[in-house]
Amino acid sequence: MSGLVLKLAPNERVLINGAVIENGERRSKISIRTPNVNVLRLKDAIHPDHANTPVARACYVAQLMLSGDVEMEQGRQQLIVAIEQLSQVFDDRDSRLVLAEASHHAVAGAAYPAMRKLRELLPREARLFAVRAQ
Secondary structure, eight states: OOOEEEEEOTTOEEEETTEEEEOOSSOEEEEEOSTTOOEEEGGGOOOGGGOOSHHHHHHHHHHHHHHTSSOHHHHHHHHHHHHHHHHTTOOSHHHHHHHHHHHHHHHTTOHHHHHHHHHTTHHHHHHHHHHHHO
């Protein structure tokens, strides 16, 4: 049984099934042997005030699923709807591939991989908003 291996930087924080764990002053590795554990590196977390764009809000829904702040099925449905809405805006080939992968993960209830894929769209979204502002 292999499990998930987290490599943590000094003083890095991680949320594991709702519990915040902070690493010590040295780099370390943690092996998580239990399957289906919700893990979120807090450096990857989006503050609620920064979930102010469609992609950031979709990432935030996945984050709420990981933190246990929303019931998994409810969060899964919200995430699927958010991804569907994003697919109406991001119509280039690369974005479509990212959204397809994120959708696959969301349907499977895999919040972290869905969030990771959606985060790839944040720079593209920022460029779209920058072009619109001109």
